[in-house]
Amino acid sequence: MKISELLTTDLIKLSTEAQDKDGILQEMIETLEKNNKISDKDEFYQVILEREEKSSTGVGNGVAIPHGQSDVVEEAALVFAKSEAGIDFDSRDGEPAKIFFMIAVPEGGSSDHLSVLSKLSRKLMHEDFRTDLLNADSKEELLEVIEAEEE
Amino acid sequence: MKKIVAVTACPTGIAHTFMAAEALEEAAKKKDVEIKVETRGAEGVEDELNEEDIEEADAVIIAADTDVKTDRFRGTAMISVAVGDAIDDAEGLIDEALTKAENYDPSDEDLVEDVKERKSERSSERSGAYKHLMNGVSRMIPFVVAGGLAIALAFAVGGIHMKGALAGALGQLKGAGFTLMVPILAGFIASSIADRPGLAPGMIGGYLANDLGAGFLGGIVAGFLAGYVTQWLKDTIKLPKTMQGLKPVLILPLLSTLIVGLLMIFVIGKPMGAVMSGLKGWLEGMTGTNRILLGAIIGAMMAFDMGGPVNKAAYTFGAGLLASEASTGPVIMAAVMAAGMTPPLGLALATFMAPDKFDEQQHEAGKAAAVLGISFVTEGAIPFAAADPIKIIPSIMTGSAVAGGLSMLFRATLQAPHGGIFVLAIPGAVGNLFMYGVSILAGTVVTALLVSTLKNKVK
Known part of the structure; x- marks a missing residue:
């Protein structure tokens, strides 16, 4: 399985109007719902919030990876969002986050998607990859960046 | 590289x-x-x-x-x-x-580190109900220590009737400590299960258990009840986002306390109170032989798994009774501590009595075990038991049974739930001090004799 199978163009948002952490979370969850990836928006929001309460998923270097595993997830999916200005995400290094990957994982079932997500997490630690993601101007270009990295 | x-x-x-x-x-x-x-x-x-x-x-x-x-x-x-x-x-x-x-x-x-590591590993491995119970018990113990030693000092200052203003004040301290003990036990069992929202219904349930004469057993029931009820409410109640904030501050405390409190008062309190007074009557009316037998069983339990669940069950029984039953609790507690001290003490003695049956490393370990033994850290016996369980565990169980049985026979009393040999120095903490010392010594010697007879020589 590949990252591009979890992240379709409909799930990519190259710009966001959200101003704060709650706003960007809501926006990404709505994207999941519109694409029928989750069956209950409020429930999944709770799952995401519970994870954030334990410790922020803003991992520093401008990256945030809010994630949740729940039975309201119909199908494993990723949402990508980008904020030029950056959003305060209570990140570990105190810097605003610019790259967001929301990860939705169903309860039980196949674990194919898990290894994809662990690979993505590893890649996000590389500065080149982050810069390329930030510089991608179109959805297609963004997917190309990800696919190139997967080769 | x-x-x-x-x-x-x-x-x-x-x-x-x-x-x-x-x-x-x-x-x-x-x-x-x-x-x-x-x-x-x-x-x-x-x-x-x-x-x-x-x-x-x-x-x-x-x-x-x-x-x-x-x-x-x-x-x-x-x-x-x-x-x-x-x-x-x-x-x-x-x-x-x-x-x-x-x-x-x-x-x-060294051994002391090793024992410390094993202890913390054990507590991280604890799971389910046992973990919740131990979370409550560990929070409760300092209250029992404070209350118990206050009463010991009150006896020392004012005699058995606690005469005088200072003794009276110390008695009041003990009252406060012991009254808080059961609510703390119940509250922290509940919050181990349901996090912070469990604390209030747990403590309130524990307070009611006290009030209804259900003692620490009632407190344990109240704690589990409050924890699971609160967790269930947390999982079941779904609110629209705008009202989410009300859940932890209004809805959970109100509903969980109502459910737990009313169940305690109308359903659980009375039978648990009857169990406690039955237990009290049985303990008070016990004849000499039965007392020795109970002491021996508690003692063997203390040694069986050296700090594991069986040991903790005996310990919790002693510490819980200490605070809820002024007449019999200190007697049981004394047996518990004596039996918990003899395994490492007996093994330490054995390394001196039969030096050719232990290797050099175990000789070193023996010295450390002596220190752990006088401090009532039963886990000090683990390194020996792990190396040769078939011979060591029955030996230390027998020694501890002797110590527990004798301590009960002599009606030695102990007002604090911990402290080892150091608590003996606090005036009033131990009743029948001399015979208590004899009990511990006898258990230690029996353990050492059995171990040095049963073990084979080191080649």
């Missing part, structure tokens, strides 16, 4: 585990250090470290927000941090680990 092994883990096991692993691998590459990182993620364990890896490693880095067992790394320099620390500053961690390795001397890990 230096080699490091690392383990990364996080609660969900999807992202941070792997980010930390990547960060460590990248940092090691930069610093020209060989590294192997075991990831414990949602999919399971990947790149599992084998014995050879650990053998070759100069240092171990644990970057995890979940419990990672560390016994396989014993004897190698290790640092343990949160998973986020590895993402933030992996290079710093590698430096820190290598510095630690340079100044590391494996022989520093």
